[in-house]
Amino acid sequence: xxxxxxxxxxxxLRLNKYRKIEKKFLVEGKNIVCEAIKKDSIIxxxxxxxxxxxxxxxxxxxxxxxxxxxxxxxxEMNKISPTxxxxxxxxxxxxPPKKLNAKTNTSWLxxxxxxxxxxxGTLLRSACWFGINQVALSKDSxxxxxxxxxxxxxxxxxxxxxxxxTNIDFFDxxxxxxxxxxxxxxxxxxxxxxxxxxxLVLGNEAHGISDIVKEKIDKKISIKKLGAGDSLNVSTSGxxxxxxxxxxx
Amino acid sequence: xxxxxxxxxxxxLRLNKYRKIEKKFLVEGKNIVCEAIKKDSIIxxxxxxxxxxxxxxxxxxxxxxxxxxxxxxxxEMNKISPTxxxxxxxxxxxxPPKKLNAKTNTSWLxxxxxxxxxxxGTLLRSACWFGINQVALSKDSxxxxxxxxxxxxxxxxxxxxxxxxTNIDFFDxxxxxxxxxxxxxxxxxxxxxxxxxxxLVLGNEAHGISDIVKEKIDKKISIKKLGAGDSLNVSTSGxxxxxxxxxxx
Numbered sequence: 001x002x003x004x005x006x007x008x009x010x011x012x013l014r015l016n017k018y019r020k021i022e023k024k025f026l027v028e029g030k031n032i033v034c035e036a037i038k039k040d041s042i043i044x045x046x047x048x049x050x051x052x053x054x055x056x057x058x059x060x061x062x063x064x065x066x067x068x069x070x071x072x073x074x075x076e077m078n079k080i081s082p083t084x085x086x087x088x089x090x091x092x093x094x095x096p097p098k099k100l101n102a103k104t105n106t107s108w109l110x111x112x113x114x115x116x117x118x119x120x121g122t123l124l125r126s127a128c129w130f131g132i133n134q135v136a137l138s139k140d141s142x143x144x145x146x147x148x149x150x151x152x153x154x155x156x157x158x159x160x161x162x163x164x165x166t167n168i169d170f171f172d173x174x175x176x177x178x179x180x181x182x183x184x185x186x187x188x189x190x191x192x193x194x195x196x197x198x199x200l201v202l203g204n205e206a207h208g209i210s211d212i213v214k215e216k217i218d219k220k221i222s223i224k225k226l227g228a229g230d231s232l233n234v235s236t237s238g239x240x241x242x243x244x245x246x247x248x249x
Numbered sequence: 250x251x252x253x254x255x256x257x258x259x260x261x262l263r264l265n266k267y268r269k270i271e272k273k274f275l276v277e278g279k280n281i282v283c284e285a286i287k288k289d290s291i292i293x294x295x296x297x298x299x300x301x302x303x304x305x306x307x308x309x310x311x312x313x314x315x316x317x318x319x320x321x322x323x324x325e326m327n328k329i330s331p332t333x334x335x336x337x338x339x340x341x342x343x344x345p346p347k348k349l350n351a352k353t354n355t356s357w358l359x360x361x362x363x364x365x366x367x368x369x370g371t372l373l374r375s376a377c378w379f380g381i382n383q384v385a386l387s388k389d390s391x392x393x394x395x396x397x398x399x400x401x402x403x404x405x406x407x408x409x410x411x412x413x414x415t416n417i418d419f420f421d422x423x424x425x426x427x428x429x430x431x432x433x434x435x436x437x438x439x440x441x442x443x444x445x446x447x448x449l450v451l452g453n454e455a456h457g458i459s460d461i462v463k464e465k466i467d468k469k470i471s472i473k474k475l476g477a478g479d480s481l482n483v484s485t486s487g488x489x490x491x492x493x494x495x496x497x498x
Contacts, residue, residue: 227380
């Protein structure tokens with residue numbers, strides 16, 4: 001059973017405004033819920049349909065023992081889920097606390113006005129894969145807990161420390177090497193040059209890195225074009241640069 | 250002026266069925282139309298709004314001299330364009346002829362049931378950037394002239410030879426080295442090993458490479474996980490592998 005007011009609350013979490021007020025976000029789909037389980041304190045409540053229960057009884061039993069869990073109808077799942085074809089399981093999660101910690105010997109990803117939710121999610125997924133566990137976003141970037149970002153992040157949110165509304169000055173003051181992904185004007189990455197204490201800056205899909213951030217960049221890096229085209233997708237170029245910056249660890 | 254029947258025809262091109270019958274597809278947006286211009290024979294007709302003309306008069310004059318061009322209203326542009334916020338210019342293009350040519354000394358990308366239009370478009374854009382000019386798709390892949398694929402391809406369609414409904418046997422018979430992108434079980438790419446005459450196979454977003462294609466793979470290659478996560482996005486991992494396979498050319 002789920003009340004009308006609870007449905008309304010869960011639906012409201014599609015908007016940043018309500019995620020901030022409630023300090024919660026909703027994740028949907030078996031794979032992402034399975035990643036969320038690994039971080040105990042994050043899950044508040046589980047919702048599943050009887051069909052999902054039937055097809056995944058072991059998982060649902062495990063979840064029922066560990067968390068407050070509610071079986072809801074397909075119709076109710078359709079109402080609370082932000083996806084068109086919900087897979088039958090969703091978890092209400094706590095937003096992680098916000099704190100900006102300039103640990104030394106770390107590597108960061110800084111996203112300057114990245115606006116496409118799919119691109120942001122894909123970049124978080126890649127950062128997670130390559131062990132770049134600190135991600136900071138400029139104030140005009142898309143919200144990382146937007147349902148489309150969460151979906152394409154595929155669970156990366158539960159491994160990363162994600163800071164929003166971060167000013168590039170933070171990295172400047174804390175003596176990080178600021179690397180700017182610049183598709184046409186950068187240099188080839190020289191490995192071994194950047195050990196730790198670096199931040200990789202990626203810019204907006206249409207306009208690249210903003211002027212105010214560009215001023216702070218210590219080194220531009222890029223990926224050589226061998227064929228044709230104006231640019232690479234930002235999540236593609238960002239992921240290739242993350243691969244290159246971490247491969248010799 | 251544009252007739253009702255022409256609007257209906259242009260709208261119909263959102264569906265694969267009608268693209269096949271008409272042997273045409275529609276591209277939308279200034280950047281993609283500018284890429285299409287470089288391939289003279291592909292454009293059939295241009296449509297633009299008076300606002301676009303006012304903001305881009307040099308470009309529109311150039312197009313009017315070269316192609317059959319029609320100014321249409323914003324409302325008509327909204328009807329013919331597959332995007333929610335059309336930029337004010339669209340071009341009707343011929344579908345390229347289908348021919349499968351096994352030139353030696355070439356590199357190919359083979360997509361086995363890649364189903365997300367954004368992923369396919371991003372992969373085409375990366376293939377184009379890295380000079381991998383031949384792309385073949387298995388019969389269950391999303392159609393490469395689907396409007397969402399064209400949009401995320403950002404003009405790559407005009408540089409690549411794209412073959413649909415291709416059987417992996419084609420590469421086997423023509424003595425290509427078949428490389429399978431396998432996120433968890435592959436080997437690290439050893440550069441210099443694969444000069445030319447290779448095909449990089451990428452699989453479906455959820456299910457990976459199909460069993461029938463797996464049998465034909467000569468070597469599995471992968472990207473080492475340094476952090477956490479189940480996998481990388483297929484367009485990300487595919488692009489990193491394309492980067493690695495072409496970087497020493």
